[in-house]
Amino acid sequence: MNPTTQHVLERLNYEKVLLTSGVIPRRKRVTLDEIFNAALEEPRIYEVLPAILMYRPQVIHRQDRDRKKYPELAKAMKNFFNPEKLPQSFYGVDMQDCLKTALRYRQFLSENASKRKSRTLTLRLGIEDLERLKRLTQRLHTKGVSETIRLLAREKEGASS
Structure with a gap:
């Protein structure tokens, strides 16, 4: 496996958006260029990319600068929730699959957010x-x-x- 692909899969695994066996989840910076290079080797990345861009954009480093290089990405993200203008495919992946993945990821994030709420309690013990x-x-x-x-x-x- 290409080191760039490994790097991207580690981050996506860390975010729990693309779980891959044999890849250790790591919180590393990834850029759009790295993601697109890794997607050439692992096409499932194209399916989860809209979910990341919609619900966890902070995962992608320097995204505003790099987004200009990918006009198909900008077009798809602009019309992501508009069914009339939604493109049929996104880098060869059916856009409906990307939409399902994004909605499933949003549900996962909202379920986990409610589980993580806690308060700090300080105790004085002997x-x-x-x-x-x-x-x-x-x-x-x-x-x-x-x-x-x-x-x-x-x-x-x-x-x-």
């Missing part, structure tokens, strides 16, 4: 209590003290119901 929580975290095989507290709270709430 050394013994903190050590007890750390031991309990190891025994329960949870990721950290916060997760242990959440688990204990859920168990306590379930037991009192």
Whole structure:
């Protein structure tokens, strides 16, 4: 696999828009030029590109400058939600497939955004209590003290119901 393709797939995998086995998700900068070069080797990138441009444009570095080089891209993005003016294909991929992918990605982002909401809570604990929580975290095989507290709270709430 070409290093540029690997680089782009790592970022798209990180964004959870194009999951590829054998590629480690990494948060790296990618440009439109790199994306189009990688799409020559991996055509599925063309299908997910509109989703990225519509819902996560910050993923693409220097996008405003590079977009001028790709008039078909600008035309498709301008008419993306207008069915009358929507082109039939986008770099050889059926535009309806791109639209479905974009809508699915938007749904994924909105579902995950609601899961990530949390508040910070500062606790003052004695050394013994903190050590007890750390031991309990190891025994329960949870990721950290916060997760242990959440688990204990859920168990306590379930037991009192």
